[in-house]
Amino acid sequence: MPRFHPLEVTDIRRETRDAVVLTLRPRAEDAAAFAFTQGQYLTFRRDFDGDELRRSYSICAGLDEGCLRVGIKRVEGGAFSTWANEMLRPGDTLDAMPPQGRFHTPLAPDAARSYLGFAGGSGITPLLSIIKTVLSREPRSSFTLVYANRQTGSIMFREELEDLKNLHLGRLSIVHILESEGQEIDLFTGRIDAEKMDMLFRMWIDADSVDTAFICGPEPMMLTIADSLRRHGLADEQIRFELFASGQPGRAKARAASRVADAAAHACEVSVTLDGTTRTFTMPKDGTFVLDAAIAHHMDAPYSCKAGVCSTCRAKVLEGQVEMEVNHALEDYEVRAGYVLSCQCIPLSDRLVLSYDE
Amino acid sequence: MTNEMPIGDYLAQGGRLTSPENAPPRYRAELLRLMSSFVDSELAGSAGFAAAINWAPGIRERIAASRITLEKADHAERVLDLMEGFGTDKALYERAHDWAARGPREGHVDPRRQGGDMRLSVFHYPLTGWTDAVVMNVLMGSATLHAVGELAACSYQPLAEVLRGVLPRERRHMELGLEGLERLAATERGAAAASVAYWMPRVAETFGPAGSDRFDRLRAMGLRHTDNETLRQRWRAETAATLSALKLA
Known part of the structure; x- marks a missing residue:
């Protein structure tokens, strides 16, 4: 899985009233990982009051400029872009994943295109x-x-x-x-x-x-x-x-999980939302996975590997408590935001509200 | 140019998504499901065909079978690399199932997938020998061209691009099979015809049910365009022409 690396902000240039261009320098040992192809983007992460936000911004430098540069335009209400435009200073460090994206065609020095x-x-x-x-x-x-x-x-x-x-x-x-x-x-x-x-x-x-x-x-x-x-x-x-990679809402929503702990009951009432339709059923708290229960109730819930590896079955817990047996696919910030792999989820609470639509 | 448009409308009008960050939850889930099915089928197809290398009657056939085995695994990896961008643990995924495992030759595998293995049902049936492997490769190879061709126009651009790169090689696999079948049609007519009869209905099933809610959902997301039955009929017509030219149908 791609990892985050620290990048030093070596220069900030104000490009327009509401856009800045950042020049970034990876550590010497990360230089190879940040070699990019024209048209690629970087994904940054930053913690805003306990919520991790991730935003992607395209590299604006050419291959022969010998530096890494991204342009960040401030979006109304966007936490990350506002912070980058107003608070970020040269010398600060930003966490970024290595360049990604396929917005390019292979170069051919002899071509007249x-x-x-x-x-x-x-x-x-x-x-x-x-x-x-x-x-x-x-x-x-x-x-x-x-x-x-x-x-x-x-x-x-x-x-x-x-x-x-x-x-x-x-x-x-x-x-x-x-x-x-x-x-x-x-x-x-x-x-x-x-x-x-x-x-x-x-x-x-x-x-x-x-x-x-x-x-x-x-x-x-x-x-x-x-x-x-x-x-x-x-x-x-x-x-x-x-x-635009950052087509998501600007602020990470606070999660609406109310945790009802109960040890005595042996059944859980589960509400599952899929494609805008919510179905409610009761499932045993005997180690059965939520995904299997949903499928048994004729819901066409998404899944693939059933081993906690691929993340096809990702869903969000809106209410209640679950235990995830195995998780090889979701990252910590997704788990903190309430996402689970439904193929690995066992309900702990008596009531569980889960959505595949969020 | 800050005008907003709901992503559902954008997709319904033919828009393309270009990175995992763009994908809304339901789109993400359906896309991963499609990609898993492709990866598992290519891995199972490759693993199943590996035995055919040693059944090959000559060096030329041996090279063809090796190439098919190699390239199908490579195609699986190309799509698995895209899944990795969504969080899939690639190393664990590769080991998640026994890709060479097959069920009994007779009996019926429910075309709706069971369990965690997303391979198409046809890849649960074992091959019995060289002639059988060649026939299966021709029939399933041409079905693959229709199915992969359909996904090569899908709204997730990175997948569409990978599949456009995969298509000519999959076409070559089918053609290699066809070259083999042309030779077998002369020498092993009876066995070849029996294999055709065995594989035709099983390959036909891989296109999925004729009427499908899921297809409508995928079409709204731009992930599919042509319905299962239309694809199946195109494949049938094409296969009928191929087989009758070889006097195998």
Whole structure:
């Protein structure tokens, strides 16, 4: 299982009003583990008042920059991103897992490829890593970036992108689309929708020449763009997506477990929620696993290995107490948040409320 | 561009998820179930085919059987690596079951899986020898192409990508079997025809029940697109053509 390693924050640069770029340095012995591929992300963890939060942020550095950098945009109400933007200082340490993610295509130094990238807001971070890497490692390839933002002031890496354009003359073109700022050409104002995509393909981009398209942004934008790319003849294999990894709620919820201990009773009333439907049944407290009881009551509960290894049967205990016999798959923070492997759970309390939907 | 969209709507409209962090709980569970079934079937398929290496009548066949045994294990590992991202303990998972274990040749294994082993029911039946192994490999190989092809379009992009890489090699396995079957159709017609009769219904069952609530649920999540019966009929038509060309049906 991937492990966390400490990274030292060596620099913090304010990129926009609500985004920072962190430069991070692994310990010498972890350097190999943090060698990354363009477009990958790091998952950080931090304890907020007893709740561990994990958040993933994309690396924005290119392979040839010799450093590890991530961009963090502050999300309204987001505990981690607010903390990183307001409290984090150079010299601090962050716990991170080694780079993950598959938002890239293999590099081919001799290839003359034509790449197309779509970024929405902070979705630029992995694309910046890809753009820098492709421009330096594939000298004959070119990149067209369509970059959507609310307004000029919120454009991350605006200057860096301009510099790249000048450095690699004629190989990087950038189309800025601003939602709430009028520009001279209508095409560049508003949101990316199907009509705008058609215009882009009519006026700026030759769909037939595109080898690979990268999209990173919010869900509706990804759908619109992917749909349009397919309509203009791109195959699924040519379209690479990266959904914002931190699509989860910003704050870890306090767990609602009320612990009712009882030793005398020999049966447990179990309520199990699956796909929005809750079923209640009674099961013996004789060492029978909750998953087996649910299956015996004709619930199509998810499971695979039944050995506490794969985590397919993960569920959340909302009320009551269980004992988990074996756990090789859930991490401590998940267990603290109330998650259990239902194939390994024996009820201890008289009442148990369990959900596969949370 | 901060507009929010419920993840269920996003998936229903063809959206893709790209990392374990994106996956909501029910999606996570169904995806792990699909991946487990693939991993267990590939491991059981590889383990079962290992015996065929020593049944092989010649070096060429021996190499083909070795390659199939090797690559199916490799395919299992590629998907198990994805499961590891969800927390699966890879080392323990590999040892969780006896992948070479088989039940009796006759009798019926309930196609709904029992116990913790997620392999498709067809991998609970033993092979009896070289001809039987070749026939099973051709029939199940073409079924695998339909099943894996279906999942190669699924909404979990990392799995779709891995399976797109696996598909051409699985196709090659089936073709290797077909080359073997073409030779056997001439020399071992009776035995080959008996094996076809044995494996056809058992492979057909691997596509799952015709009407399935689970399919509807998976389709809503973008994890499936074509229903079991449609896939089964496509496979039947294709197999019928192959077998009649060899005069085995």
